[in-house]
Amino acid sequence: MRNVFADEMTSLAAQDPRLLLLSGDIGNKLFDKFKAAHGQRFINCGVAEANMITMAAGMALSGMRPVAYTINAFITARCLEQIRVDVCYHNSPVIIVGVGAGLSYASLGGTHHSCEDIAMLRILPKMTIICPGDPVEVRLALRAALKLNGPVFIRLGKKGEPIVHKQIPQFSIGKAIIVRPGNDICLLSTGTMLPVVIQAAEELDKKGVRAQVVSFHTVKPLDEELLQSVFSHFSVVTTIEEHTILGGLGGSIAEWLADQSAQKARLLRIGTSDHFFHETGDQDYARRHFGLTPENIAHKSFDIFRNTLSYSR
Amino acid sequence: MKTSVSAQDKINFSEMETMARRVRGKLIEMSHKAGTPHLGSSLSCVDILVAAYWGALSIDPKNAKAENRDRFILSKGHAAPALYATLALRGFFSEKILETFTEEGSLLAEQPAPNCVPGIELATGSLGHGLSAGIGMAIAGNFQKKDYRVFVVMSDGECNEGSVWEAALIAPVHKLERLVTIIDYNKWQATGRSNEVMSLDPFKEKWESFGWSSHEVNGHDLKALTKLLRNVPDGSGKPIAVIAHTIKGKGISFMEDDNNWHYRSPNADEVIKAKKELGLV
Numbered sequence: 001m002r003n004v005f006a007d008e009m010t011s012l013a014a015q016d017p018r019l020l021l022l023s024g025d026i027g028n029k030l031f032d033k034f035k036a037a038h039g040q041r042f043i044n045c046g047v048a049e050a051n052m053i054t055m056a057a058g059m060a061l062s063g064m065r066p067v068a069y070t071i072n073a074f075i076t077a078r079c080l081e082q083i084r085v086d087v088c089y090h091n092s093p094v095i096i097v098g099v100g101a102g103l104s105y106a107s108l109g110g111t112h113h114s115c116e117d118i119a120m121l122r123i124l125p126k127m128t129i130i131c132p133g134d135p136v137e138v139r140l141a142l143r144a145a146l147k148l149n150g151p152v153f154i155r156l157g158k159k160g161e162p163i164v165h166k167q168i169p170q171f172s173i174g175k176a177i178i179v180r181p182g183n184d185i186c187l188l189s190t191g192t193m194l195p196v197v198i199q200a201a202e203e204l205d206k207k208g209v210r211a212q213v214v215s216f217h218t219v220k221p222l223d224e225e226l227l228q229s230v231f232s233h234f235s236v237v238t239t240i241e242e243h244t245i246l247g248g249l250g251g252s253i254a255e256w257l258a259d260q261s262a263q264k265a266r267l268l269r270i271g272t273s274d275h276f277f278h279e280t281g282d283q284d285y286a287r288r289h290f291g292l293t294p295e296n297i298a299h300k301s302f303d304i305f306r307n308t309l310s311y312s313r
Numbered sequence: 314m315k316t317s318v319s320a321q322d323k324i325n326f327s328e329m330e331t332m333a334r335r336v337r338g339k340l341i342e343m344s345h346k347a348g349t350p351h352l353g354s355s356l357s358c359v360d361i362l363v364a365a366y367w368g369a370l371s372i373d374p375k376n377a378k379a380e381n382r383d384r385f386i387l388s389k390g391h392a393a394p395a396l397y398a399t400l401a402l403r404g405f406f407s408e409k410i411l412e413t414f415t416e417e418g419s420l421l422a423e424q425p426a427p428n429c430v431p432g433i434e435l436a437t438g439s440l441g442h443g444l445s446a447g448i449g450m451a452i453a454g455n456f457q458k459k460d461y462r463v464f465v466v467m468s469d470g471e472c473n474e475g476s477v478w479e480a481a482l483i484a485p486v487h488k489l490e491r492l493v494t495i496i497d498y499n500k501w502q503a504t505g506r507s508n509e510v511m512s513l514d515p516f517k518e519k520w521e522s523f524g525w526s527s528h529e530v531n532g533h534d535l536k537a538l539t540k541l542l543r544n545v546p547d548g549s550g551k552p553i554a555v556i557a558h559t560i561k562g563k564g565i566s567f568m569e570d571d572n573n574w575h576y577r578s579p580n581a582d583e584v585i586k587a588k589k590e591l592g593l594v
Contacts, residue, residue, distance in 0.1 A: 020456070043452070043487075051445045051479035058449020061435070062384075064456060066449075082476070085439050086446060090427045 001156040002030060002099050004135040008142050010034045013041060022056055024049050024070025049079040056094045057086035065093060065146060072098030072155060076117035087151045088124040095145045096153045102192055102242025104158040106286035115272045119247025121153050122220045128173060131155040131191030133215035134164035140171035148173060157192040164194050176223040182212035185301050186234040190216045190249040193240045196294055203298035209305060219249050222256055231263035235308040238268040238301045242292060245271040266304050270297055324368050329535050332402055333363045337564045338593040339398035339411060344578040347415040349423055353562040353574035355395040357499040358466060360533045361557055362399040365464055368539035374404035377431035381461050384450050386435045388443020389468035389497060390424040397421055405432040441474025443467060444494055448484050451492040462491040462545050470502030473511045485524030490546035493553040497532060499561035501572045520554035532557030565590055
């Protein structure tokens with residue numbers, strides 16, 4: 001995802017002279033093309049996230065379009081007050097891009113795990129939150145964010161994520177994308193989990209259950225139209241995110257659901273649980289620890305699906 | 314070249330001195346009526362504001378959003394009444410609005426909301442934001458080939474915030490010679506002597522060692538302040554730091570250097586006494 005981000009930034013900067021790329025001292029060589037093409041419009045802000053975010057707000061308030069980029073755990077929690085006051089309170093058009101969402105940097109230890117950021121940022125008024133599901137969505141999200149005249153947070157994985165969309169999908173902020181049709185279970189995936197969720201649907205195929213897979217890339221604002229539709233059509237709606245189940249996609253939808261009249265579907269939230277991960281291991285290992293695997297997603301969703309079937313009989 | 318304004322072409326120090334007394338008078342009235350704190354902090358930066366708004370800034374009160382205007386950020390947002398009073402007397406908005414300070418539904422909160430009244434460049438109140446925002450504005454100006462300048466007033470207590478020093482480290486890298494920060498160094502913060510809470514001194518040398526063109530000035534000397542604030546950029550190629558030595562509560566004898574006035578507001582008798590001292594009654 002990060003390579004595509006750097007590439008798209010290079011293209012977009014050619015079209016928009018207001019675009020500035022701010023880095024928190026990461027991306028060695030990643031932005032060489034950007035630097036070659038756009039020179040001083042790359043600003044290394046050092047290891048100083050608070051200053052970077054407020055600087056970006058100052059730039060945005062003076063007519064520029066800054067994109068601030070660094071490690072997800074640091075560009076969210078470390079400078080939350082700057083995001084709240086200087087970006088959101090002022091409705092400054094700053095695009096905040098975090099790399100290494102969720103458990104991407106599992107092996108770097110708990111300081112680099114980032115499973116609380118959606119919850120922290122989504123409660124801020126004016127904030128838009130996009131978690132692209134694959135590299136194609138990264139490009140589309142960035143283009144859409146630039147057209148939006150307000151704060152946007154884009155949550156990226158790291159590198160090497162597979163391309164899910166073989167064709168360029170229709171992309172609008174706040175409109176989820178149906179990646180695979182199905183009738184029995186609806187799997188709502190946000191961000192980096194999308195390839196895993198597609199595998200989960202394939203697992204369900206083996207049980208004779210057809211799952212719909214949705215890339216629910218925008219966590220704020222929620223695609224309420226789609227939610228209305230899936231909660232009235234399916235008997236099970238599962239949210240899957242590389243983020244705690246508290247306050248992320250699952251949390252948002254649980255809140256939304258509480259305000260609705262009775263719906264047909266049961267909501268199942270799958271994400272990281274409310275504890276720190278103290279062990280060492282790579283992203284796959286950490287995902288297994290939290291049950292973020294195709295098998296577990298399929299198994300848990302199927303269990304509820306089977307129960308709803310037996311109730312209805 | 315920068316568009317000149319009358320205030321810059323012809324400085325009337327007698328008018329500035331009158332304005333400083335009138336701003337102080339407004340502050341006393343506002344704090345009394347609203348029962349609000351931070352009067353000492355507001356009084357301490359009045360002369361800095363007056364020197365900037367009547368002596369240095371290239372601004373047009375009738376066109377507060379002019380693209381090439383100088384930007385002024387009062388980063389010590391708790392002294393907002395001083396900025397409100399200055400902006401009103403300088404013609405940015407009606408003095409009648411000042412009378413609504415902190416009333417329900419008023420445009421003027423104790424600390425300013427974004428764009429609450431013309432002339433407010435940044436909503437401040439949480440300390441340690443203004444300088445970083447000012448740097449962003451100065452860099453934006455450079456990209457846009459504009460020659461506006463950015464003035465940021467901070468308090469000494471504000472310099473406890475780590476973000477101030479992040480900002481201090483980056484501005485010289487970008488050679489932001491049109492950026493100036495003025496530190497209202499009144500030697501007090503909310504609950505103690507500034508240098509007993511955190512080690513600010515040697516203050517000028519700190520900024521100098523960080524790569525700033527660093528100056529010290531009597532923060533109540535309108536002529537000296539005006540001279541410094543008009544001289545931006547100063548030819549050094551560096552951002553400018555002005556350590557303005559001030560007295561908290563300046564201008565009112567019984568408030569000067571008494572930190573109780575960080576939180577107290579004056580009663581009716583004290584208002585009369587203060588206004589007499591200011592020659593306003």
